[in-house]
Every structure is written in structure tokens, then in C-alpha cells.
Amino acid sequence: MNSDERPLSGWVARNRGLTGLLAVTALALVLRLFRLGSRSAHWDEARVGYWILRYQKTGVFEYHAVIHGPFFAQVNSVLFQLFGANDFVARLPVALVTGLLPLAAWLYRDHLRESEMVALALFFAVNPILLYYSRFMRNDVLLAAFMLFALGFFLRAHATGEARYLYAGTAAMALGFTTKENVLLYILSWLGAGALLLDHRLLLARDHDRGWTGVFAEYAKRTGTSVSRFAPHLLLALIEFFVIFVYFYAPRARGFEGPGLWKAFGDPTMFSAVISEAIVGSWEELTQQWVTSHGHAYLPYLKHFVKVLEQGALPLVVFAILGFLAVRYVDDRPRDLVSFAFYWGAVGILGYPLVTDIKAGWVTAHVVAPLAIPAAVGVALLYRWGREAYEDGDDSGMAAAGIVALLVVAQVAFPAISIVYLHPQDHQIPGMFGGQEDNHLVQYGQPADGIGPTLEKVQAVSKANRDGTDVLYYGYLDDQGQYIFYVPDEGDNEYWPPASSWYNRLPLPWYTELADAKVDSTLKNDTFDSRKPPVVITRTEKRPDLDGYLTGYVAYDHELTLFGSETTIYIKRSALREANVHA
Known part of the structure; x- marks a missing residue:
């Protein structure tokens, strides 16, 4: 028995970071699957679920931007056929994908320390906002998960030069495009954050008497060299993206006139109309529905957004600021990933209250997910301070680190347990220090408890x-x-x-x-x-x-x-x- 255990224990010792991520992932899956079907369906879940059931009966589907991307229509219709339709099965894809999200931290191992990867996985697993909406048939946390996987795969492709990461990242991004229209905001946020990182380099070049034009040319050449490594694969990756996109967005028209994906296999001349409807038709539907002003006051929506973050992600936001400042001003040089993720999340705090159409806690997931990266750096910094205090015999330092850690755990555990499991349908919940407080995570369309x-x-x-x-x-x-x-x-x-x-x-x-x-x-x-x-x-x-x-x-x-x-x-x-x- 001992001889059998040694290889396992040796593997664990050599792969402590990965072992930690696997343990956190198991925890994340348990937290999401436990009593997954116990909460009555939210207004939005019921609306989407109803049309999936109608799609199963009629065989008719087309993309409608008002109920967002076609991911659930195509995936849940299959799951309903295999396992039956109910609240548990309806939410299962979100629970499984986001339950596996802690593993995405492993993709960032070229940019994060081991302790930072584990901290990132823990944020993905137990943050109350991510956890609550991971047990929900909505696209928001699903989109965040797909895009975090996509970014991680692309970074690994850049670091290793291996095309398999390019294809995996392309698939993850394509699935992100099938979930919700604000995937376009992710792309814009990435471009903006990348521009700020480049500006950092150009500013540093000026301060060190290096010409900014030369530095810009150097980065342009480096980027071109990196892209050229994948030149034989870029076209295939683009085809992969559109195959996934068209499969999900293509109309189905069983028994009706007009283009339909499965009908096209019997009549190949119909494929051009199917592809056109999936791409051009979907874009027109999206712009008609969402590329308009929502006509609401900005400050009330910003106030609600901040209240949700305060109730469900306050420690994460605080540690995100700490982590960003630490790598920017304490480390030898700023780390691009940490700055990139901070900019990505920070702009969302200001932007999402402007573009969202209703006050809903789920939109904060698009900010919490990227801010988890600098927050993980901040938590790991606290961990190192505590460990150094222990090694130095600094009792006061250990006590301070321990108190902060306990406060963080309490600030995460209390809303997670209270909102996610004990009061997932309640307008008001018990406050941490007594009394009652409004439940900002639960959106108005949720039926009250007892139904x-x-x-x-x-x-x-x-x-x-x-x-x-x-x-x-x-x-x-x-x-x-x-x-x-x-x-x-x-x-x-x-x-x-x-x-x-x-x-x-x-x-x-x-x-x-x-x-x-x-x-x-x-x-x-x-x-x-x-x-x-x-x-x-x-x-x-x-x-x-x-x-x-x-x-x-x-x-x-x-x-x-x-x-x-x-x-x-x-x-x-x-x-x-x-x-x-x-x-």
C-alpha cells in the first residue's frame, strides 16, 4: 500500500499548485450542484425555458436578441431530451462550466505565482455574485467564464507557440459569442486595456530617454512575429469560429418555409441563405434591439451597481485595488496581465450602468470576473506577509494578517450562505450585524419565496x-x-x-x-x-x-x-x- 501511495504523494508535492486548483474546482462544482433546482425559476429563466420547450415541440428556432444568444436553446434542448426538463437540468450547463472555471487559473501560470493562481481559483469558486448567478439559467457568468478561458488559452498560445491553445481559445471565444451580445463589450474592453498597456511602455520609454517611436516599432514587430508563428493556423481558427457561430445562430424551420440548418443538408443550395441569416440576420437583429439608448438616468443605475458589488464582492474589489497597486508600484516592474485585468474590470464599473437596460445584479459578474485576477494578487500578498511574519516570529504581524483573513472569510461566507442558499428568493435578508437589509443580488423578476x-x-x-x-x-x-x-x-x-x-x-x-x-x-x-x-x-x-x-x-x-x-x-x-x- 505504501509503495502505491508514494507516487501519488510525490506527484502532489511536485504539482502543489495544480493540486490546489483541482481541489478548489471540486469545491466549486459541489457548491453549484447542491440543491441546484430548489429555487423557483426567475422571470427570465422561465421565459427562455418556455421557448426552448416550444422549440422542441415545433422544431422552429430563430435568434431573438431580446432573449440573448442561442446557447441555451441549442444546448438545453439536447439536455431536456436526454434527462428531462426541470429547473435543475436547465441550470446545469451554467453550473458545470462555471464550476470548472477555477481550472482556468492554470492557464495563467506564466503570469501568476502559485499562491496567486489558487487565490484566483477560490475567488471564481466562492465569490457570492459569481456563485449565485452560476446557479441560474442566464448567460452572464457563462459569458465571463468562456472569455476568461479564451484569454487564458490565447496567452498560453503566445507563451508556448503551440497551435492547440489557439484552437481551444477560438472555441471558447466562439461559445462566448453564442451567449450574450455584450461579448462585443469584452472585445472593446480588451482592446482598450491593451492600448493602455502599450501607453505604459511608451511612457516608460520617454522617461528612460528611449524614443517612443522605436519602442512602438519594437512592439509592433514583436506582435507580428508572434502572430506569424500561427499563420498556417489562423485561417483554420477563423473557420472554426464561424462553424460554431453558424451552428448556434442558424435558423431551424422544420415543416415551415424558409432557410433551416437541417433542411440545408437535404438541399445544399440553401446553405448560403442559412449562413447569411446566421451572420447578417443576427447582426441586424442585435443592432435593432440593443444599439439604442435605454433612456434611463445614469446615477441610479450606477448606485445600484455599486450596492451589488458592496454586498457581494467588497473584499474582491478591495484586494483588486491592492493587487493592482502592488504590482504597479512595489514589484520590480508592472505585470501586464494584472494591469490588463484591472483596467478591463474598472471600466466596466463605469460602463455597465450606462448600457444595461434594467437594474440587475447579474451584470456585475462582468466586472467581478476580471477583477478577480488583481484581487488574487492582493490576497497572495497578504498570505506572504503572514507567512513572513510567522517565519520571523512576528506575533503582531501574524495577528494582523490573521484578523484581516478572518474578516475577508466572513465577508465572503456570510453573503454566500445567506443569499445563495438560505434566502435566494427573498427581498430582504438578515444583516451580518443584526437587523434586516435589502438583498441587492436578487433581481425583481425572481418570485418571492414559498411558491x-x-x-x-x-x-x-x-x-x-x-x-x-x-x-x-x-x-x-x-x-x-x-x-x-x-x-x-x-x-x-x-x-x-x-x-x-x-x-x-x-x-x-x-x-x-x-x-x-x-x-x-x-x-x-x-x-x-x-x-x-x-x-x-x-x-x-x-x-x-x-x-x-x-x-x-x-x-x-x-x-x-x-x-x-x-x-x-x-x-x-x-x-x-x-x-x-x-x-
């Missing part, structure tokens, strides 16, 4: 019902003359775009579609003189109109969002008994 068991009852009785409508919405006209819950023709919701009043129902359509429920709606309360479906749904303010008609029902009151959307779900008692479900 999950009722949704399970709705699905159970819908599946057990054998005749007629399963779920009937009782709607009305609001003060602005808009329908709430009522859709004149429910068939309008089978293909994009749905009726405008369909959105009032979210996240319920995801759950009723999962149960394959037959859904209808009405404006008249006397409808219930002749129709007694197993489930009736209306706004709680309309209960006085219905209570007299639904005497054989159990009423459940819930918020379809965090607040302001009080909704009553009536379920027939006999239907509950038939489905063998307790009221």
Missing part, C-alpha cells in the same frame, strides 16, 4: 387531468387599457412573439409547459358557472370576483416577482385528491 410547493401542485393536477382545460387564467384590463393575464387567442403563444399579456404570467408558463398543460384565459367571471378547471389563476385583487364561484377550491396567494405582483392560484380540491397531492 415552489404550489407550482408542484399545479403541475401534478394538470398531468392528472384528463379532460378540457387544465389551467384557466382570469384576466382583466388595467388602468392603461392593457390586458393582464388574458390572451384572446392562446395559439398566439405557441410561436414567437407571444401576446404582450403573456408576459404577466411569468414564470408560470415555464411550469405549465413542463406539465404539457392545456391553458386558456377569460375575462368573464360567469365563465365559471359552466367551467370548473382544476387550476384557476388571477391577480389577488380580483379574488372578490371569483371566491363565490370557486367554493370547491383551495386558494394560494403568492408573489410572481419579489413584490407588487400578488397572484392567487386556485386548485380544485377534487383535483388534488385525484393527483394524490395534499392541499
